[in-house]
Amino acid sequence: MKQVFNYIYGPVPSWRLGSSLGIDLLSQKEKICNFNCVYCQLGSAVKYTVERKIYVPVGKVIEELESMPNTKIDYITFSGRGEPILAKNLGEAIKAIKLSRKVPVAVLTNSTLLYNDEVKKELSLADFVVAKLDAFSTESLQEINRSAKAIKFKSILEGIREFKKGYQGKLALQIMFIEQNKKHASEIARIAREINPDEVQINTPLRPCRVNPLPKQELDKIKTYFEGLNVVSVYEAEIKKVKPVSNKDTLKRRGKV
Ligand code: SF4
Known part of the structure; x- marks a missing residue:
C-alpha cells in the first residue's frame, strides 16, 4: 500500500535549497x-490570522519523518500551506528534527513576525532562514502582499534587522519581482544593502499562479542594482532532479513541481 504523508512533502527540487524536504506545521x-x-x-x-497557535503535534511530524524511505535531502524546510511561523511549536519542531536527522534545517518566512522576541529565539535554532521582502513601503506591502491590517512595513524591516544582529546561521532575503515592484528595484536594493544578508534571492513567479513572471532580461537588469551583495537569481539557478516520496501531498503544498 502506498504510504500517505500528512505533514511532510517532497523532497522538492528547490532552486535555493537543492533537494528540500518540506514540513507543513499548519497542514x-x-x-x-x-x-x-x-x-x-x-x-x-x-x-488571515496574526495569532500563533499549535496546529500539528511535533510527535506526529517526527513519526512521519522517521517512517519515510531513505532519500537524499539537502535541507529539511519549514514551509507549506501558509506562514510557518504561525505554528506556535516551530521552535520545538526544529529541536526535535535536529535530534532525529543530521540534515540542516531551513525556514521560509514572510518576515512579518520577526519583531517578536520569542519568534527570533525559535528561528535562531534553524541553520538557514529565508526572509521575504517584496515591498518597499506600507502601500506596496498592501498591493503586493495584501497583508493583514495589523501589519506595518516598518515593523517588518525592524524585525529583519534585529534578527540579523543576533543570528548565527545563514540569512537570505527572498524578493519576488513582478510588474508592481520592478520599478522600485533600486529602492529595494538600498534596503537590502542596509540589512546586509548573507544572500539575496531574486525571484519571479515561474510556477503557475495569477500573475505573469518577468522575463529573464528584466530580472538580469534588476540584478545589477544588487551589485556587491551575494545574489542568486531564479533564471540562473541549477535545478536538481529529485523525486517526491508522495506527489499528491507535495502538490497540495507547492502547486506543480
Ligand atoms: S506566498 Fe504570500 S500568501 Fe502565499 S503563503 Fe507565502 S506569504 Fe502567505
Whole structure:
C-alpha cells in the first residue's frame, strides 16, 4: 500500500535549497497566513490570522519523518500551506528534527513576525532562514502582499534587522519581482544593502499562479542594482532532479513541481 504523508512533502527540487524536504506545521485545508500575496501559488482563499497557535503535534511530524524511505535531502524546510511561523511549536519542531536527522534545517518566512522576541529565539535554532521582502513601503506591502491590517512595513524591516544582529546561521532575503515592484528595484536594493544578508534571492513567479513572471532580461537588469551583495537569481539557478516520496501531498503544498 502506498504510504500517505500528512505533514511532510517532497523532497522538492528547490532552486535555493537543492533537494528540500518540506514540513507543513499548519497542514490545514485552507491557507493560514497573514499575507495573501498576489502571486501566491496556493490560490487566493486565505484564513488571515496574526495569532500563533499549535496546529500539528511535533510527535506526529517526527513519526512521519522517521517512517519515510531513505532519500537524499539537502535541507529539511519549514514551509507549506501558509506562514510557518504561525505554528506556535516551530521552535520545538526544529529541536526535535535536529535530534532525529543530521540534515540542516531551513525556514521560509514572510518576515512579518520577526519583531517578536520569542519568534527570533525559535528561528535562531534553524541553520538557514529565508526572509521575504517584496515591498518597499506600507502601500506596496498592501498591493503586493495584501497583508493583514495589523501589519506595518516598518515593523517588518525592524524585525529583519534585529534578527540579523543576533543570528548565527545563514540569512537570505527572498524578493519576488513582478510588474508592481520592478520599478522600485533600486529602492529595494538600498534596503537590502542596509540589512546586509548573507544572500539575496531574486525571484519571479515561474510556477503557475495569477500573475505573469518577468522575463529573464528584466530580472538580469534588476540584478545589477544588487551589485556587491551575494545574489542568486531564479533564471540562473541549477535545478536538481529529485523525486517526491508522495506527489499528491507535495502538490497540495507547492502547486506543480
Ligand atoms: S506569504 Fe507565502 S503563503 Fe502567505 S500568501 Fe504570500 S506566498 Fe502565499
